[in-house]
Amino acid sequence: MTTSTPRTWWKTGIGLVLTGLMLFPVYWMINVSFTRDQDMRASPPHLFPTNGTLDGYRAVLDQQLPYLGTSFLVGLGTVALTVALAAPAGYxxxxxxxxxxxxxxxxxxxxxxxxxxxxxxxxxxxxxTLGVLNTLPGLILADTTLAVPFAVLIFTAFMSGIPDELLQAAVVDGAGRLRTFWSVVLPVSRNSIVTVSLFAFLWSWSDFIFASTLAGGGDYQPITLGIYHYIGNNNQQWNAIMATAVVASIPAAVLLILAQRYVSMGVTAGAVKD
Amino acid sequence: MPSTTETSTVVRDQGGAATAAPPGPPPTRSRRPSRWWAWGFLAPVTIYLAAFYAYPLYRNVELSLREYTVRSFVQGGAPFAGLDNYRTVLTDPAFGPTLTHTLVFTAASLAFQFTIGMALALFFHQHFPLSRTLRALILVPWLLPLIVSASTWSWLLNSDSGLVNAALGVIGIDPVNWLTSPGWSLTSVIIANVWIGIPFNLVVLYSGLQAIPTEMYEASALDGATGWQRFWGITFPLLRPVSLITLLLGLIYTLKVFDIIWIMTKGGPTGSSATLATWSYRLGFGNLLPEFGPGAAIGNLLIVLALIAGLVYIRIERRQQLR
Structure with a gap:
């Protein structure tokens, strides 16, 4: 490839500016999460948290841990159920x-x-009618509907790529269909299981509509409702609201850092998000 | 990179299956009877589809055809009301404006998401140092929980202390009541939704760009085509199938948007940013006295719109895979 170095670095500059513009709201969320109450309504707003405070994060620790715990459990449950339903179907x-x-x-x-x-x-x-409003299994079941069709699609796409010879070899070795699935298909499908699990977790973690309708009045409320109550209750403590938002964004950040290639795989292969 | 290989395997597989089927009927036939047992692997998901998609849908249709009160919702026995709920909704003075908001919200979101997403895809397609990393970073808005994005934008657009009004003040524009004036609320939620949708458009269009053979560009470069001519002569026509899919998926997704609007404005003030989705939610869950019947009726109207878009999508995608 013939590349003139000065010209491409110039493009990197523009790329940095564009990315910066797109991510500015994310920066602002982080900035506000460290801003002191008395600076919150400063005019003009402080662009950097120079007199930063951790009050917002202290509020998260004090008030939001149960919500985070619920979200985590619901996420794990959603992942388990989604993979269990979708992997055999994909195969x-x-x-x-x-x-x-x-x-x-x-x-x-x-x-x-x-x-x-x-x-x-x-x-x-x-x-x-069933009396399962405001229960963990109820919310988990509802959240899986966000991921199961996508998961079947991904598994079908990935598993079509498994060479038939590999499966026939297993049959020759005397493995039944169930055993072939369990000891051959699943292990070689590790990538697709990771992709599906990541998205299933992220979508259940982000779900607001099922949480607010099916779990809004109970003991098991996920973090999305934690933020929502915050917005409704205290319009003043925006550092606490934004600190919760930052904490709620951690799974997305982890996903992007640890599993970048799975993410773009998921976006294009599934291409359908709610 | 993995994205393109992934999509191409799917297409190749389907193409391969299509060509492999006709020449060899005997082995297929002899194997076919034994294939019914494969439904053992599909049984869980089939039962799941029936119980958790079909049944809620059925319940929703049933809700829309009966006259429910809070008591009959719990105890059953609501009288059959035929299409009354639909009549109530369609003759409601809020119906016209809400439908208009839904269409404006959808059209404006799609237009801006797609145009900006396309521009970014074209830009990032000229590989330069760090382009991969930056492209991945731009995905962040799409991955964030919607409540996070919506509350961040609420604060950015806050009338008194929001950064947007502060920035406008610097260039001498009076503050705008983004979320609290009926004239601006719809624009505000569109801005937030466009921001969330750009990454998706970027990624899908980018994978489409990668599928265009570089020889096409080399040939046109020899002919002395300018960048602009290259775009309209090669890129745009060859990207048409991918663009169509992107827009249709965007349409299906945008029709469903609920979280962003509800969290930022609750559809208000005075219904000025209400769409069919938020109206349906408001009737069912937003008031002290729920009106499940009309709420379900609006939901069913929405699903008809989404399904029409969905069927068009499936048709187009099938046709493309056959080619």
Whole structure:
């Protein structure tokens, strides 16, 4: 490749400016989270937290830990249930191709187009009858609907790439279908399991609509509701609100740093997010 | 990089299956009966689809066809009301404006997300030092929980202490009541939604750009085409399929947007930023006395819109994979 170094570095400069502009609100969130109460309404606003305070984060530790714990549990539950449901389905659709398989894929595609508010209202009516409103399993079940169709899609795409010879070799060795799935297909699908788990966790962690409709009145409220109550209750303590927002963003940041390639894989392969 | 290889495997696989099927019917036929057992692997997800998609949907239709009160919602026995709920909603004076807001919100969001996403994709496609890292960083807004983005934008757009008004003040523009004046609330939520949607457009369009063979550009460079001519002559036409998919997915996604609007403005003031989704939520959960029937009716109207967009998407994507 012939590249003239000065010209490309000039482009890096523009790239930095554009990225900076796009990420400015994120910086602002962090800045406000360190701002003292008395500086909050300063005019003009302080661009840097020069007299920074950790009060906001202290408030998070004091008040938001239960919410964070709930979100974490719900996230883990969502991941487990999503993988357990979607991995076998992906294997069947990619490798076994049973009659009726395409119809099921089509239904999954349709399923992820249903607006969340409709699902929430239906779930609310059902949960009320069953008495599982404001319970952890109830919220976990509802949150999996955000990820399962996407997960099946990803697993199907990845598992189609597994060489048939590998599966036949397992059969020759005397492994049944279930054993082939468990000891051959799943281990070689590690990448797709990671991708699916990351997104399932992130989406359940970020969910607001199911949380507010199905868990809004109970003991198990996730962090999205923690922030929402904050906004509703005290309009003054924006450092605490933004500190909670920063903490709530940690999973997204970790995801991006540790698993960058899985993220872009997920975005383009699934391409459908709620 | 992994993104393109990923999409191409999917397409290749489907193409491969299509060509492999006709020549060899005997082995397929002999194997077919034994394939029903494969539904054992599909059974969990099938039951799941029926219980957690189909049934809530059915309940929602049922809600919209009956006249529910709080008591009958809990105890059952709501009288059948036919299409009354739909009539109530359609004749409500708020219906016209809300539908307009939904369409304006969707159209404006799509137009800006797509244009800015395309510009960024083109820019990042000229590989330069750090381009990969920066492109990954731009994904952040898309990955953040919506409540985080929405509350950050609420504070940025705050009338008295927000940074946006402070910045406008520097260049001599009077402060704008972004979230509290009926004239600006819809614009405000559109700004936040565009910001959230840009990364998605960037990533998908970028993967589309990578699929365009470089020889095309080399040939046009030999012909002496300018950058602008290259864009309209090569990039844009070749990117059309990907663009269409991006826009349709954006449409399906934008119609559903609820969190951002609800957290920033609750659809207000006086319904000036209400869309079908927030209206439906307000009727069902936003008031002390829930009106589940009309709320469900609006939800069902919304789903019809989303499904039309969805079916168009599936049709286009199928046609592209066959090519």
């Amino acid at each position: 069947a659709l990619a490798k076994l191709r049973p009659p009726g398989g395409p119809a099921l894929s089509f239904m999954l595609l349709i399923a992820q187009m249903i607006p969340g508010i409709i699902m929430a209202m239906g779930f609310y009516a059902i949960y009320l």
